[in-house]
Amino acid sequence: xxxxxxxxxxxxxxxxxxxxxxxxxxxxxxxxxxxxxxxxxxxxxxxxxxxxxxxxxxxxxxxxxxxxxxxxxxxxxxxxxxxxxxxxxxxxxxxxxxxxxxxxxxxxxxxxx
Amino acid sequence: xxxxxxxxxxxxxxxxxxxxxxxxxxxxxxxxxxxxxxxxxxxxxxxxxxxxxxxxxxxxxxxxxxxxxxxxxxxxxxxxxxxxxxxxxxxxxxxxxxxxxxxxxxxxxx
Numbered sequence: 001x002x003x004x005x006x007x008x009x010x011x012x013x014x015x016x017x018x019x020x021x022x023x024x025x026x027x028x029x030x031x032x033x034x035x036x037x038x039x040x041x042x043x044x045x046x047x048x049x050x051x052x053x054x055x056x057x058x059x060x061x062x063x064x065x066x067x068x069x070x071x072x073x074x075x076x077x078x079x080x081x082x083x084x085x086x087x088x089x090x091x092x093x094x095x096x097x098x099x100x101x102x103x104x105x106x107x108x109x110x111x112x113x
Numbered sequence: 114x115x116x117x118x119x120x121x122x123x124x125x126x127x128x129x130x131x132x133x134x135x136x137x138x139x140x141x142x143x144x145x146x147x148x149x150x151x152x153x154x155x156x157x158x159x160x161x162x163x164x165x166x167x168x169x170x171x172x173x174x175x176x177x178x179x180x181x182x183x184x185x186x187x188x189x190x191x192x193x194x195x196x197x198x199x200x201x202x203x204x205x206x207x208x209x210x211x212x213x214x215x216x217x218x219x220x221x222x223x
Contacts, residue, residue, distance in 0.1 A: 031209050042215040043157070044199075050209065061119075090156055100145040100204045102211055104156035 136201030
């Protein structure tokens with residue numbers, strides 16, 4: 001089992017609120033990723049990081065931002081939540097050089113009202 | 114064109130049946146290939162990596178055809194617990210980012 005954790009698991013919040021979705025892993029992986037997935041739809045990469053102080057935008061444009069101050073921690077922040085941000089957010093990590101498989105956290109299901 | 118394309122299904126099969134499905138990928142320089150399984154409203158979980166020589170893990174067999182750029186998954190002796198969406202996943206050339214297909218849904222009925 002992968003040791004990657006996300007909190008909260010479910011969040012219902014009003015429009016305009018600032019939110020931070022937490023993601024932590026205890027595997028010492030240097031690479032971490034955030035995906036967005038709507039029900040029944042495919043995963044879209046929104047942010048990734050290949051190490052501390054390194055962050056990049058993914059293939060799907062997102063109004064969220066991320067930070068990577070510690071290896072094990074990769075939080076995602078929305079400054080002002082909108083109903084269009086309602087989705088599932090999945091965090092993943094991958095490890096050593098040459099190892100490509102990613103391990104996912106349980107996800108945060110966000111609903112913005 | 115999507116990087117990874119899959120038949121969405123659904124494939125409805127009885128218990129004990131064999132079911133197989135493919136996906137195609139567009140980047141000929143892709144190096145790593147995987148099948149992930151995703152249950153409804155859960156996170157994707159790695160099912161198996163796919164090697165050039167083909168590989169088997171219990172009732173699951175994966176094949177890779179680099180020339181035609183497709184990957185297959187075969188499930189033998191289907192169980193009710195095999196009901197899930199199966200995601201075909203490839204990486205880009207020299208890239209740790211993965212591209213996920215939209216998934217093939219398999220439903221095994223009693």
